[in-house]
Each structure stands twice: as structure tokens, then as C-alpha cells.
Amino acid sequence: xxxxxxxxxxxxxxxxxxxxxxxxxxxxxxxxxxxxxxxxxxxxxxxxxxxxxxxxxxxxxxxxxxxxxxxxxxxxxxxxxxxxxxxxxxxxxxxxxxxxxxxxxxxxxxxxxxxxxxxxxxxxxxxxxxxxxxxxxxxxxxxxxxxxxxxxxxxxxxxxxxxxxxxxxxxxxxxxxxxxxxxxxxxxxxxxxxxxxxxxxxxxxxxxxxxxxxxxxxxxxxxxxxxxxxxxxxxxxxxxxxxxxxxxxxxxxxxxxxxxxxxxxxxxxxxxxxxxxxxxxxxxxxxxxxxxxxxxxxxxxxxxxxxxxxxxxxxxxxxxxxxxxxxxxxxxxxxxx
Numbered sequence: 001x002x003x004x005x006x007x008x009x010x011x012x013x014x015x016x017x018x019x020x021x022x023x024x025x026x027x028x029x030x031x032x033x034x035x036x037x038x039x040x041x042x043x044x045x046x047x048x049x050x051x052x053x054x055x056x057x058x059x060x061x062x063x064x065x066x067x068x069x070x071x072x073x074x075x076x077x078x079x080x081x082x083x084x085x086x087x088x089x090x091x092x093x094x095x096x097x098x099x100x101x102x103x104x105x106x107x108x109x110x111x112x113x114x115x116x117x118x119x120x121x122x123x124x125x126x127x128x129x130x131x132x133x134x135x136x137x138x139x140x141x142x143x144x145x146x147x148x149x150x151x152x153x154x155x156x157x158x159x160x161x162x163x164x165x166x167x168x169x170x171x172x173x174x175x176x177x178x179x180x181x182x183x184x185x186x187x188x189x190x191x192x193x194x195x196x197x198x199x200x201x202x203x204x205x206x207x208x209x210x211x212x213x214x215x216x217x218x219x220x221x222x223x224x225x226x227x228x229x230x231x232x233x234x235x236x237x238x239x240x241x242x243x244x245x246x247x248x249x250x251x252x253x254x255x256x257x258x259x260x261x262x263x264x265x266x267x268x269x270x271x272x273x274x275x276x277x278x279x280x281x282x283x284x285x286x287x288x289x290x291x292x293x294x295x296x297x298x299x300x301x302x303x304x305x306x307x308x309x310x311x312x313x314x315x316x317x318x319x320x321x322x323x324x325x326x327x328x329x330x331x332x333x334x335x336x337x
Contacts, residue, residue: 001038004335005303009040012332015325016307020045024321025292027056027195028309031231032333035242035302041231048196050206050314061189061228062308063197063212065289068227069161071237072181074255074266077113077164080171082250088114088265095167099144108148113167116160117266118259122150123159130202130218139219140166158215158224165223176221184233187211187226194228195310197291206314212291225289231308238297238304245299256285256299275323277330290316294326298334305333 013030020027027045041058048054064071080086086095093099093109100108107122115121132142143162165176172179177187191209199206202214211217213225245252255265262271267285270276276286276296283300292311297304307329311320 001034001040005032005034006040008333008335009042012305012329013042013044015328015332016309017044019321019325024319024325025309025311026313028292028307029056029058029060029062029231030305030307030329031058031235032305033235033239033303035239035246037239039232039235039239041235043231047194047310048206048208048313050196050199054192054196056195056310058231059193060308061186061194061209061230062293062310063195063207063289063291064185064227064229064234064293064308065213065225065291066158067234067287067289067293067295068225069223070266070287070295071185071229071234072227073161073164073168073223074117075182075251076168077117078251078254078265081113081254085171086113086167088112088117092116092163092167095170096144096163099163100147102145103147106147107150111163113164114259114265116164118263119156119160120154120259120263121157121160122152122154123157124149124151125155126158126215128214129162130214134218136218136220161224162215162219162222165221168223176223176226178221181227182237184236185227185229187221187228189228195308196313197310198312198316199314212312231306234295234306234308235304238295238306241297242299242302242304256283275326275330277327277334277336279331279334279336288326292320292322296330305330 029043031041033039043056043058047056081088189209194209196208197212211226216222216225270280270284281300284298286296288294292309295306311322
């Protein structure tokens with residue numbers, strides 16, 4: 001690793017330490033890798049504050065939250081498209097024929113795989129699916145048969161990826177939690193090795209080692225959340241993307257293809273005032289997770305960085321400053337002063 005990159009990393013890590021020492025977030029891990037697989041990782045703060053304090057380290061597992069969308073679900077949907085198993089411009093009903101089956105002319109039955117990947121549908125951003133029943137199979141039926149509120153302007157929606165997860169289940173014949181999460185990843189983790197998330201009022205406990213997202217928990221696995229991993233697992237995945245891009249991998253080529261000013265297939269692309277800061281190259285893709293995670297892959301410069309925090313511990317209802325921290329860390333990684 002060059003002295004310049006190491007210096008940038010140290011400045012970015014100092015920004016993370018300042019956030020922790022200021023009491024904004026309990027702890028975090030910063031990681032950097034390049035196309036040759038060289039990496040830097042460093043941890044600070046606490047993996048848990050309650051019920052007992054536990055220190056963070058670089059081996060800590062994180063609930064990656066919506067990084068599941070890009071690391072797990074997008075990868076698999078695009079692989080199926082690359083193999084010709086699905087047509088991205090066909091509606092989801094080509095795999096889920098019973099989707100909104102009682103209204104054959106409804107708008108939901110016209111939604112395509114590509115629209116879901118690019119968040120170009122009219123589904124609401126989120127829905128408390130977990131409040132509609134206690135059976136995961138019944139809740140899947142609810143997702144498929146509900147007359148969804150149609151929002152006027154497309155928004156980033158978990159519903160898109162919950163549906164894509166059901167697609168993966170239908171095509172594989174296995175529930176998400178029974179599928180291979182990928183090297184270094186899992187759908188749960190040992191509580192003593194994992195960064196704690198929120199004290200959940202519904203489950204009446206501090207969540208640690210089980211998925212924080214209520215809908216994913218109730219569905220017992222979903223395409224929008226649920227993946228766990230360490231900083232090294234995330235960096236291994238990112239380094240793999242960089243190398244696959246250099247080898248002209250068709251899945252990565254699709255992944256990078258713009259669908260709108262702000263989005264590609266699954267990912268966000270760099271735009272003004274985005275969470276990845278002001279100094280990314282135009283070839284950068286990124287994504288965030290509600291629990292306090294984020295990942296950025298700069299294909300033009302050949303490197304990637306990830307910021308993993310437990311910013312929702314012990315509650316989401318506090319000012320963690322996570323967006324400002326993500327921007328600051330990214331800017332320092334990219335050479336800003």
C-alpha cells in the first residue's frame with residue numbers, strides 16, 4: 001500500500017474515531033482494498049454498550065442490512081439474467097404468475113425485474129409487513145396479494161427487493177435462508193462476535209446476531225436485508241468486483257449500467273451531494289445499510305472502501321450523524337483535506 005493511501009486511510013479513520021469519542025455512534029470498522037487485494041482495516045469503540053459493554057475489533061460481524069440488496073440479491077438476479085434464465089424487461093409474473101392474481105390488469109403485474117433493481121417502480125418505500133401476521137408463509141402471501149399503495153413518483157423501496165427475493169426462492173426452490181449467502185457471509189452470527197443493533201420494542205430485547213430489520217425477521221429471510229459479514233468479507237467481495245470488472249465479467253457490466261441519474265442495477269452511482277462524498281470518480285458505485293453500514297467501489301481508480309458501524313445501537317432514535325460521517329470518510333479516502 002502506498003504511503004499516500006495509508007495516510008488517507010489514517011485521516012478517514014480519525015474521522016470515525018471522532019464520531020465515536022463524541023458519543024454519536026458506539027463503534028465502527030473502516031476497511032480499504034484495491035484491485036490487487038491489498039487492504040487496510042482498523043476498528044474503534046464498542047460492539048455493544050448494553051446489556052454489557054463489549055469492544056469492537058476488525059473481526060466483529062455486522063448486520064449488513066441493505067448491503068444485502070447489492071452483495072446478495074442483485075448479484076444473483078443479474079447472474080440469472082446473464083445466463084438467460086430471466087429477461088430483465090419481462091414482468092415479475094414470468095416467475096411469480098400468482099402475483100396479484102385476482103386483478104389481472106393491475107399495475108403491479110406489469111412491474112419488471114429491471115424496474116425493481118433500479119427502484120423505478122411505484123411501490124411505497126417501506127411497509128410494516130411484520131404487523132400483518134406471525135407466519136412467514138402467510139406474510140409472503142400477503143406481499144404477493146396485497147393491493148399496494150401506488151406512490152406517484154418512484155422511490156427507493158424495500159418492496160422491490162422483497163419481491164426479487166421471492167423470485168430467487170421460486171427459481172431455486174429454497175427459501176433465502178437456505179441459500180448460499182456467499183463466501184464469508186451468513187444469515188446470522190454469534191452474539192458474542194457481533195455488533196449489537198437496536199433494543200427492539202416488538203421483540204423486547206437488544207438485537208445481536210439476528211437480523212435487525214423487522215420485515216426480514218418476520219419473513220425468516222428476504223432479498224432486502226439479512227446478510228451478516230465482517231469487514232474482510234465485505235472487502236473480499238469488493239475486490240472480487242474490481243477484478244471481475246477488469247476481466248469484463250457480464251454480471252459486473254450489467255451492475256454498472258446506468259438506469260437513471262442516480263442508479264444502476266441495484267446500486268447507487270455517484271451524484272451531487274450523495275452519501276459517498278464529493279470526491280468519488282464517476283465510476284463509483286455505492287450503497288448504504290440502515291444499521292450503519294456502507295460500501296463503495298471505485299472502478300475507475302481500482303479501489304474500494306467500507307464503513308461498518310452500529311449506529312442504531314441501542315436505539316435508532318438519536319442523532320448519529322451517519323450521513324455526514326459517510327461523506328467525510330469517503331472524501332478523506334479520496335484525497336480531500
